Amino acid sequence: MVKKAENIIVGISIGDLNGIGSEVILKTFEDSRMLELCTPVIFANVKILSFARKNFESTAALHGIDNLDQILPGKINVLNVWKEGVDVNFGTNDENAGKYAVKSFVAATSALKEGLVDVLVTAPINKFNIQSEEFKFPGHTDYLDQELEGNALMLMVQDNLRVGLLTDHIPVNEVASHLTEDLIRKKIETVKQSLIQDFSINKPKIAVLGLNPHAGDGGVIGQEENEIMKPAIKKLFEKGTMVFGPYAADGFFGSNQYEKFDAIIATYHDQGLIPFKTLSFGKGVNYTAGLNKIRTSPDHGTAYDLAGKNMADPNSFKEAVYLAIDIYNSRNEYAEISKKPLKTKEK
Template sequence: MVKNAENIIVGISIGDLNGIGSEVVLKTFEDARMLELCTPVIFANVKALSLVKKTFESTSLLHGIDRLDQVISGKINVLNVWREGVDLNFGVNDDIVGKYAIKSFVAATKALKEGLIDVLVTAPINKYNIQSEEFKFPGHTDYLDQELEGNALMLMVQDNLRVGLLTDHIPVNEVAKQLSETLIIQKIETIRKSLIQDFGINKPKIAVLGLNPHAGDNGVIGKEDEQIIKPTIKKIFDKGTLVYGPFAADGFFGSNQYEKYDAVIASYHDQGLIPFKTLSFGKGVNYTAGLNKIRTSPDHGTAYEIAGKNKADYNSFKEAVYLAIDIFNSRNEYEEISRNPMKIKEKPEEKNNR
């Protein structure tokens, strides 16, 4: 079913209430034009968010609801996931507040699975205070990978810059042990499919960064690039996927090589995210590619140091909302064309296929 823009329901998990998440959420939807793009549903508690509103003198009008069938378009809906009061202390790492962050996230994920919301945008959590006997995941992505169909992959997005990761939240000394032909094939295929169905790029070009300095210098600086990454890339390329590399990571971004590709795959977290965040100017979005549902988030954390001070930049969160909506529409169009291939129209050469 094709939905009108304002009827796309964007579920929002509130994240750590002592961080900047609630501030960037409220600031995003203070602009009434956002309510013409979608219908937001914040999974939290309307009394708690009303207190946050007062702190920032927000003009957002909150509509408290107890069930998702009470959602009203044109309003900022707040689903009461809990009833009891929560003591908020901006900038403080609090295990109790962490539990409420997970209550919000788990409830929002359940609604996403059941199709009661169309997309999910997650505000930042603190990876330390969310841990419990019930929730033993490093973060959002790992839980979503368990709960939703597919293979989750962290894909950082800002306009035409897209950076994916072979490995994400693991120690650096574990990265080389994790690399394998199977992992590389899986991740490249996940990105390829996402570029096609989520971003509308029919013949995506993908670059892969080497693990070691200078991509191993033909085995002089580590063997992984020569023995694992390079032959796997050739194997994938020979089957028709436009994948290239491994490239030396140090000069790849500085020389603007990334502009020639529709996505770049880094071997580990900081190799990809440091250049991405440098280039994205606070407007980057974390997209969980490879799943049967859509989830995005801003590219920053709880930022305790500025929480409660009315200093948070909400642009990354707003971009996360925009991207979730764009991908929702792109997937619907892709599915419609897949069902009715005769509806494909002649299009000019894609701007992304350089």
């Protein structure tokens, strides 16, 4: 059954309480038109959101609930994940804020796994203060990869610009040692499947960027392209995947080559995210492709320098909500089409 728009339940983790998460969430949903697109559920505590609402002079009307059976469409639902009061000190990096960011995220992920929310949108966290004996993950993506089915891949999205990563949160001096034919094959196949089922692109074209300057210059500046990347790309191409490269990364975006492809796969974090954020900052979305559930987030961090000042731009968070809903609908359409038997010609 296809859900009506307002009944698509968007689970939202609050992120770092001292960052801009609460502000961009409230600014997004105080626009009543958003409540016609979905039903938001913020995993936090209604007292925290009420404090933020007063601080930012928000007009958002909050509906506090103690379990997910109490969700009301047309309302900004706030699930009380914890009962105790928590001090909020905007702009401050502290361990307590990290603890509650994790509580919110873990509870929201659990609801996503159980199908109690349809999609998950995560507000920004601080990767340092979330670390504990119970939570030892570099960020959202790594935890989701453990908890959900599939193989997580960070895919940055802004309209038709989509940038994925072969490696993400690892030190630059370890990137080359992580590159294998198997890794490249898996990542390309994940991106291809996501483009088909999540973005409704039947025959996607994918570009892969080289690791070394000038994509190795034929082996003069490194052998990874010749020995690992080209063989992997060639095998996939021969099997019907429209994948090309490896391309020299330095001129790829400046020459607008990226516009010829449905997705670009960078070899490491900054190689992909620097050009992506240069082209789209403020409107980009971080989508975790490759999983059986849908999660998006804005393309920015906690922004402690802006926190509490009523200056944060909610556009990226709003785009993350839009994209999550679009992908949810695309997946449902793909599932319906996949079920239909192929028509045969009448004799």
